[in-house]
Amino acid sequence: MSYNEGGFGKSSDNRGYSGGRRFDDRPKPVETGKEYDVSITEISRKGDGITRVEGFVIFVKGGQVGQNAKIKVTQVGGRFATAEVVGEGSPQPAAEPASE
Numbered sequence: 001m002s003y004n005e006g007g008f009g010k011s012s013d014n015r016g017y018s019g020g021r022r023f024d025d026r027p028k029p030v031e032t033g034k035e036y037d038v039s040i041t042e043i044s045r046k047g048d049g050i051t052r053v054e055g056f057v058i059f060v061k062g063g064q065v066g067q068n069a070k071i072k073v074t075q076v077g078g079r080f081a082t083a084e085v086v087g088e089g090s091p092q093p094a095a096e097p098a099s100e
Helices: none
Strands: 035-039 049-053 056-061 068-076 080-088
Touching: 035 049, 056 068
Parallel strands: 056 080
Antiparallel strands: 035 068, 049 056, 068 080
């Protein structure tokens, strides 16, 4: 018996494991060329800042954790966008704790 015949490691829909929410089938919450006020929350492996708009990941070139910045989206892909800092952003409201 071959492992390939048994379907081990194969997804029934041939898309594989995606983990998390998918934005491929719906409109993205950001657009190329538009500016957004964001707060950088993480750093990527390549050193870029990471922020999210409505859960959609944006990699920000030169962004630093804790930085409030105005960014301009340079490219939007299926799973994430890229952007650059164009100015100082206004402070973002703190996330409210989930109520029980």
